[in-house]
Amino acid sequence: MIRYALQCDADHGFEAWFSSSSDYDAQSQRGLVECPYCGSHGVTKQIMAPAVAGTRREAPSPETAAKVRSMMMDVAHQVRSHVEQNFDYVGDTFAREARAIHEGVAEKREIYGEATPTEIKALKADGVPVSPLPPPPVDPAKVN
Numbered sequence: 001m002i003r004y005a006l007q008c009d010a011d012h013g014f015e016a017w018f019s020s021s022s023d024y025d026a027q028s029q030r031g032l033v034e035c036p037y038c039g040s041h042g043v044t045k046q047i048m049a050p051a052v053a054g055t056r057r058e059a060p061s062p063e064t065a066a067k068v069r070s071m072m073m074d075v076a077h078q079v080r081s082h083v084e085q086n087f088d089y090v091g092d093t094f095a096r097e098a099r100a101i102h103e104g105v106a107e108k109r110e111i112y113g114e115a116t117p118t119e120i121k122a123l124k125a126d127g128v129p130v131s132p133l134p135p136p137p138v139d140p141a142k143v144n
Contacts (some may be wrong), residue, residue, distance in 0.1 A: 001065060008035035009042030010117040019065070031140055037132045038117055076134035083133055087112045095119035102128040 018024040087110040092111030100106035
């Protein structure tokens with residue numbers, strides 16, 4: 001497994017794991033690498049310092065790696081499902097609603113919806129707590 005620091009064309013930085021560098025290249029060429037924050041497919045690798053360990057460790061078996069990936073995907077799906085079932089969906093008015101709740105103008109409640117990268121930056125700069133929702137489950141036909 002290899003971890004890459006990635007960045008989308010909207011300047012969102014994130015990390016992703018791939019089984020090899022050629023795996024990243026293949027997924028990127030097929031349009032399967034996307035930003036978890038905005039869904040952009042304009043993703044590039046960033047310069048990273050290699051992680052150097054003092055002792056040798058064996059790489060996890062493919063079965064272990066698959067189990068870990070499956071577990072992480074299940075947890076992300078559970079988080080998304082919880083939000084969708086228990087929070088109010090406010091659509092593209094998310095930034096306005098989040099700000100109103102933060103400022104005490106609107107009733108305090110849990111919400112989710114869509115916002116542009118610019119709106120998210122402005123909310124964070126003003127101290128409004130926001131966090132991206134995990135992406136929807138991926139179509140198994142598009143996964144390695």
